Amino acid sequence: MTAAPSRPAGRGETRGWGTFAALPADRTLIMGVLNLTPDSFSDGGAHAGVEAAVSHALAMVEAGADVVDVGGESTRPGAAPVDPAEEQRRTLEVISRLAERDVVVSADTKHAATARAAVEAGAQIVNDVSGTELSEEMIAACAAAGVPYVLTHARGDSRTMDARAEYDDVVEEVRAELLTQRGRLIAGGVAPERIILDPGLGFAKGGEQDWRLLARLDRLTSLGHPVLVAASRKRFIGTALARSRGVDAVPAGERDTATAAISALAAERGAWAVRVHDVAATADALAVTRSWLAAERPPRPGAAPRTHPITEHQN
Template identity: 60%
Template sequence: MSTSFGRGRVAGLPEWDRCAVMGVVNVTPDSFSDGGRWFDTERAVKHGLDLASRGADLIDVGGESTRPGAPRVDEAEELRRVVPVVRALAAEGLVVSVDTMRAAVAEQSLAAGALLVNDVSGGLADPAMIPAVAAAGAPFVVMHWRGFSDAMNSRAVYTDVVGEVTDELRTRIDAAVDGGIAPDRIVVDPGLGFAKEAPHDLALVAHLDRLRALGHPLLVAASRKRFLGRVLAGPDAAPPPARERDAATAAISALSAQAGAWAVRVHDVRPTADAVRVARAVEAAR
């Protein structure tokens, strides 16, 4: 397929001629948007298959909530939640990503059939992560991160959020490459909502071109996040619940696709699958 639109190709993954859609499967009791709905293994697998049928190109399986203030789950429990779901979805022929900050979970998920490791800490939470991903030869998502969920809100302090996030991502990219991960297997993610307030998130979405200038495919994960609730509510009203932010999420997906994002990560797949296809059609008509 063509890459003439410059989204970048990730070695080890399929190639799409448009912005890809990553569907989220939270195997957790406490996710901010759908906690508990897919906590059972069988239900999580069914949900992943349903997301694929609705247009997801990749399925991102995670067993640890990273909502602000969330406590960490222990490694054994994360493995129990994640690995059976990864194995079952991979066995169905789906492209599976594992959303984890732990090297052991990444290693066992890759062995079970996952093709991509999506680490919200960019390799900072577990020093063994980058060596493990490098040894496996797997693609790796490097996200901008300033600490665990219990403390990240206090770290949302920036003078120039776009410049600082770009610089901090560059440092993590260098660490990944120095640790043995091939540059053509690195994806970058600005970490919307992680140690960021709504104006920071909006500034990053407005300047995705500067993040793409890092030279790696870009993943944008805005789905149902707080900044969308703030935008929808306006200055005085209470933000709508997370599950009422899917139309706003699709708007960000279209904008991200137009800006050249490699993929967008979303909970409700169908509106975003439609949005990225429309963005691709408009792009092709230029």
């Protein structure tokens, strides 16, 4: 396995990769979570204010984040919806400031107006958790912007999704519903090579359903799109840890070690990226994974480095 590319020179300050096309294609990437909301399930309000948000984002980049996912609306179960104008007030200046530092930013939004504004501010990815509620307006906005789009599986919204976590075969039904939405995206002008799939852990999923999706990640990677795994600190991890410890509950902030383990396993299964709160722990876990896999499957003499189609097609 070839060595991972080095980040661009920082001129004495923390800087990112600059462009989506510059992101490494020979390893699983790390997407750091930047919640600019007062009510996110694990860190709501922790990074209030532009300066605090930018500082935290740059610290994640320094720790190993390749992408920073900026969100201004909580998607935790039961969260109240946020008006796009308020969402943009929370996020756009932060996105612009990070883009000035060459950070590759993902805009975490369900709103087409926010997606358009975020791309104009410098975001290079749209991360949408609308799922089956994906709007035609969002499809048109992402097709026009020409940026990579994360298609997440979900049913309903934050207030209704828990009641819709009913499946006969969660893996095959999630796969089929993602394929349906992929078809809509392509028909609406989104280039297939710009589509990233996310199984939507925790979104209209409950407990063992999340674990089943992780165990059969190959059913998504086999579709030929990059796959993002966003497990960080979610309920199903807390439930498993509580059961193991013999306690009633494990707080979200105590789930980072387990998240790093999931990141390592997801990388071994071919995930394009993992979305996490604690970047440093996952960076270490992925470094060990790379060394393990390199020893297990050394490259053939003269073989080209592994790449992924989404990187090859970026301008």
